[in-house]
Amino acid sequence: MAVRRHAIVGLGSRAQLFARALAASPRAVLAAFCDSSETRMRVHNGWLGTDIPAYRPEDFTAMLAKERIDVVVVCTPDHTHADYVVAALEAGCDVVTEKPMTTDVEGARRVLAARRETGRSVRVAFNYRYNPVHRRVRELLAGGVIGEIGSVEFGWLLDTAHGADYFRRWHRDKAHSGGLLVHKSGHHFDLVNWWLGSGPETVFALGRLFFYGDKTGHRSDRFALDLDASPRLRALYRDAEREDGYVRNQDVFGPGVSIEDDLSVLVRFRGGAVLNYHLHAYSPREGYRVAFSGSEGRLELDVRENEYPAGAEPRPEPGRARLTVQRHWEPPETVLEVTLGTGHGGGDERMLAELLGDAAPDPLGCAADHDAGLQALLTGLAANRSLETGRPVAVTDLLGEIGEPA
Template sequence: MEKHSRRSFLYSLSMLAAGTAITSPLLGFNTTKKLKVVLVGTGVRGISFWGKRLVEQYPDKLEFVGLCDINPGRVAYAKKFMNVQCKTYTDFDKMIQEQKPDLVIVTTKDSVHHEYIIKGLHYGCDVLTEKPLTTDEVKCRQILEAEKKSNRKLIVGFNYRWGPYMTKIKELLHEGLIGDITSVDFNWYLNNHHGASYFRRWHGLMNGGGSLWVHKATHHFDLLNWWLNSDPEEVFAYGALEHYGSKGPFRGENCRSCNYKKECNYYWDITKSDHDMRVYVDNEKYDGYIRDACLFRHEIDIYDKMSAQIKYANNTIVNYSLTTYSPFEGWRIAFNGHKGRIEAWTDIPWMKNENLSQEDLHAAEMSQDKSEEKLVEPVILFKNWEDYKTINVTSERSGHGGGDRRLHDKIFANPDAPDPLKHAAGLRDGIMSVLIGIAARKSITTGQPIKIAGLTELKPSADRT
């Protein structure tokens, strides 16, 4: 009975990954049979969004039976922070063999996602991975092959899709109000608080996160793929490192010990955060990872300005850019169609005549606390030869615009709920989103456009319906 119950839940997860109708995870369950979950990678994102929040919100649906990290101090802290009683490990294989989990959640450094995804599938577990899926096309192919050989499925944690504002855009496009989409202009701005943070961490190294083309922009490319209901076909890109890294005016070992604290506008005092001190600083002695590393250290080798032109299989052309040192954080997008145009944006200060603290803004977005604050954000619909219409969308700030909790609820509370707009993201979605960033890197290196079809066995489809 226990085996049957767990497999009923896992079947639900499998169908969720495929984006199709799924049965309830409660089928065959009773209060004593919970989903056995393990987490590998106990950084801040892992132990909060994929850790503590699940423990607190779904205690009757799941239980953590193991936590794993290469850093023994960090995984010990994770156990306390998440308030769980499970064993901790530094050996992933040992954890899986001892605990025999139903679900593996992967929140490690991006460059090793594939290792734990493949092992998890090999051991007969379903796998849920934080975005991005992985960092290069070779690893994409390895993951594809592993899923084929297993009878398990992979879910990619794309949370942005689930926010009410993103969903309204999808609805308007799905209704065909502006006809077939011909072109898109998409600009994303990371502020000099949030944007800079990537260059302090392992994300600033190409061999860690595959650059922000992959680690960050995978979110944006997944939204594009979902909104357009099509796959990318070809990418041409430009990129450079001109602001951070060796381009900086001075540098130190880290912010705590730096001699330029007063001169540096980017000085960040990690000691003000007890949580960051416990997760990272207290455990530097185990693996040498410095969380408040210098933004101007010479080893940084990713791009800090990026622009790409993406041609989709349905003939839509997208112009995309990512700025990493903007005075404000937000984004703007415009869809052009044969019958009109849709414009949307969030957090552009002058649009609302407001001046928000950029650090507080980012903290509010990342917060997993249930917020009562409601936002009203406009989407502008232009139809040819008609007056434009303003469509006000009720949204929220916390949890990535409300996307976090909706994603979790779909996976762990209501997997059988209707999904007419196909919010649920599986392996193909994960691959197609990272392949745009991978192709962009290759295009910058070669100076040539890169065909998506040449990167993996997956061939771009004009219509993902």
Template structure:
């Protein structure tokens, strides 16, 4: 069997997962043949013996390296550009979420896929987490009956949450904000669990904690980036890339090529995304969702409650119970049927590598042609990517207007055959 030829565009930290999968875990069916990035030193830091191309010459790379599949792990605002370029060149594409950061780009991807016959898939690794698979199985099996409503509370602690305010994600034009970049994972989960699409969205939110508000809360210090700044000494919000070998190699030692700073002060001016967001979603099938994302919590994890006509399903995941490396966590999945005692659902799965092995399982599904049939339908295509994106885009539109937003006014998926 001929090996499928892969090229990767975007050589930041997330790229390492795909590189490892292609060069080690699935080298029997796939071959990495090229990397492309705006920063040649960052691409070289991955230590892979393949040609490195400038991002401006992706078209030439696809042609010269006879690429079959393009993996896109760039800054979010460029995902659609490379996905469309890949399909127009006769390649399939796999992109990190979000698929795009605006409705026009999502539409372009869908039309290009229909026109060329090439596939565009989205790397929604949360679908492959054993807990989330269990939720899908219980709902699809009818154990709680018809779903009436879902509530999701997602907490990012002040280590993880702060990181979105140090890097390029802090600017909405790059990431779409956390309602697109981060919550896109969560919106996709609910879409997948319910096998439904959002129809109307209302949102309220603001930048409350980070950015220049840090001065009001008593956290702000006078520096722009942490590296080499005396004012950053002792600041628990400061990232020190010189102390972390992989961050030093990928970012600190390569910033001279493009000026990208990985260690911005989270309370410095220039933040244009929100850190506290509430969203109400109505789905086409009639169910509703209430969702809240907090990016400055004292612990990290999430709670999901699904209310149905025969009972209720409750999921709680504590990734760490306080802000400290190695802080303990816990998980619990509880089924509460009507007129019967609650029953805890045992769920297997390890945390050897990446999101309880969800990354590894997703990569096997995306890369291996011999992957077994999947009754849960975990592989996400371009329409799945658009549904998750549109929830976030409609929420952003609602933040700006103060009004509920009809999703099809942004992009009507039924118009695209």
């Protein structure tokens, strides 16, 4: 495979993952950075020991030509993804974008139209697919271990360290993130789509801002974030505030929060299976449980990622996962019980190796393209619309607005 020249746009925390991998890959060249902050680009160069050319957002298109970029990695705030993806495609580049692919119907229409017109590829960084535990679920379901799947129960807990962070940053504004149903739950909706080999048909949602924000009546000083206590966060954000005015550690109980923190979603999939999904972002522990009920039994995955939030005592222990199958009229069988790997359960490293060409494509189809990005996004967009209208939403209506066939 030819060595390809990459640019990263958006140099916040998430970009570290891609920058380190690109700098170490024999099949890739990290050729350019693009960000609104000279400080952040300088910090990344310092961490890598490199002198990668740095560009401002207004010079993005010129950068692609000057640096002969083949692939653009998009790590900017979610509401800007479509702008950068479309500009990169039209410049003849392939794209790897952080999830979500975009945050609204118009962004999806623009991205998919540009992809069709240019013939270039868009890949979405759904790293949870590469987690070995999730791969095992995919293998078992595809192998028919519980027969035809009738329903899925999926509950995800974000603790008061991780969950609160979405209410400090730009994610707190639904216009910037699409809310947790698009930004965070997109991971989870993608997993179910991939596990079932299907996509959403009808979506209904209920949710509210229960815990965070300035109108809930809840407040605690324990939610304050000290950027100066973290050299990494201080370098990327505190030291860069004077350049772009972005404040990384806003008050989670302050004004300006327009996203929900407690959400329930019902999804009917093509083929008839039904998903019952719940996300809440103020839990004392972190983890998730997913259960599949089928014509021949039940498969359950219980993942306990963190029993105690950061700073609590006793200190957090490594997360653990237990996967169990019970067929009708048979005793339950523990398929695996393991300690979780680092980086989304070990998914980050495997995803990067495949994205950068350092590993053969996964036979389970872990690589997520523009269609996978769209299918995950459709559930979140439909759920948000259901929150607004109080009614079920037919995904075909959204596809019609996007200009895609049903």
